[in-house]
Amino acid sequence: xxxxxxxxxxxxxxxxxxxxxxxxxxxxxxxxxxxxxxxxxxxxxxxxxxxxxxxxxxxxxxxxxxxxxxxxxxxxxxxxxxxxxxxxxxxxxxxxxxxxxxxxxxxxxxxx
Amino acid sequence: xxxxxxxxxxxxxxxxxxxxxxxxxxxxxxxxxxxxxxxxxxxxxxxxxxxxxxxxxxxxxxxxxxxxxxxxxxxxxxxxxxxxxxxxxxxxxxxxxxxxxxxxxxxxxxxxxx
Numbered sequence: 204x205x206x207x208x209x210x211x212x213x214x215x216x217x218x219x220x221x222x223x224x225x226x227x228x229x230x231x232x233x234x235x236x237x238x239x240x241x242x243x244x245x246x247x248x249x250x251x252x253x254x255x256x257x258x259x260x261x262x263x264x265x266x267x268x269x270x271x272x273x274x275x276x277x278x279x280x281x282x283x284x285x286x287x288x289x290x291x292x293x294x295x296x297x298x299x300x301x302x303x304x305x306x307x308x309x310x311x312x313x314x315x
Numbered sequence: 316x317x318x319x320x321x322x323x324x325x326x327x328x329x330x331x332x333x334x335x336x337x338x339x340x341x342x343x344x345x346x347x348x349x350x351x352x353x354x355x356x357x358x359x360x361x362x363x364x365x366x367x368x369x370x371x372x373x374x375x376x377x378x379x380x381x382x383x384x385x386x387x388x389x390x391x392x393x394x395x396x397x398x399x400x401x402x403x404x405x406x407x408x409x410x411x412x413x414x415x416x417x418x419x420x421x422x423x424x425x426x427x428x429x
Contacts, residue, residue: 213370233383234415243405244354246419259416293360302348302367306360 204294206230209294209307216284217315223280223308226294233299235277237269240291240309249292250278253299281312289314317342319409321420325401328397329428335382336392347367347384348410349390355403363405366390394425401405402427 207228216222228235236259237249252258252271266282277294294307318341328334340349346382351363366374366383372385378398382391394401 208413236416244422246417247408248416248418253415259414261416266336291358295360299415303362304352305362305364306352309358309360311358 207294207296207305207307209292209310211310212308213311213313215313215315218284218286220284221280221282222284222312223278224292224294224312226277226279228275228294228296228305230296230305232305233274234297235271235274236293236295236297236304237279238293238295238306240293242290246293250277250279264309273284284312284314286314288312303304317344317347317409317411317418317421319407319418320368321403321407321423323423324421325362325426327428328394328402330397330398330399332397333393333395334397334425336394336407336425338390338392338420340388340390341408342388342409342411344411344413347413348365348412349381350391350408350410351379351381351390352406352408352419353401353403354406354422355400360406364392399427399429 234253236251240246250269255271271277291309295304297304347368349366353361364376378395404422408417
């Protein structure tokens with residue numbers, strides 16, 4: 204059973220389009236995250252949600268909007284995609300006050 | 316703000332040998348967590364080992380161990396008896412007790428030669 208699953212794993216789209224990435228965890232965790240890994244492999248947090256409430260928003264452009272319908276799901280919607288949005292996006296989850304976070308397999312987004 | 320530095324972009328080791336990956340961090344906090352994550356070509360982020368700052372004893376997980384020097388703010392990862400499957404990007408990460416976010420270093424690519 205996959206603990207943190209993201210769909211799709213690969214996404215190729217044109218500039219200006221709107222796309223969504225979905226994430227689900229079956230670990231019973233109450234905190235979920237989106238991290239972005241750029242072309243140089245640098246990983247940085249974008250958002251975190253705790254019990255469906257936005258906790259961390261790391262100066263991400265407004266075109267990125269996370270949505271958490273329940274504790275087990277955290278989706279990422281991106282409007283008006285730009286070339287610079289090309290990256291790998293990781294979903295992760297943990298318990299509040301965690302000692303470790305569990306990551307999904309990542310979604311490689313390519314904007315052409 | 317906390318920062319994590321990995322000064323070795325690439326390292327290589329022969330199978331069965333030992334290699335040490337370096338990590339330093341900067342923080343004014345006294346309690347925190349440190350982690351090493353492995354990212355193989357499959358892209359999956361896998362937790363290798365974690366260390367609580369309040370523990371003086373270095374963490375160990377099978378062939379993986381850390382050298383945690385709190386005063387020096389150093390957290391190196393030692394891989395013993397290296398295996399071909401250890402080839403991956405390794406990321407050092409810091410987590411404050413006050414937030415749930417991980418702050419990552421820039422990563423070290425480890426190559427393992429037969």
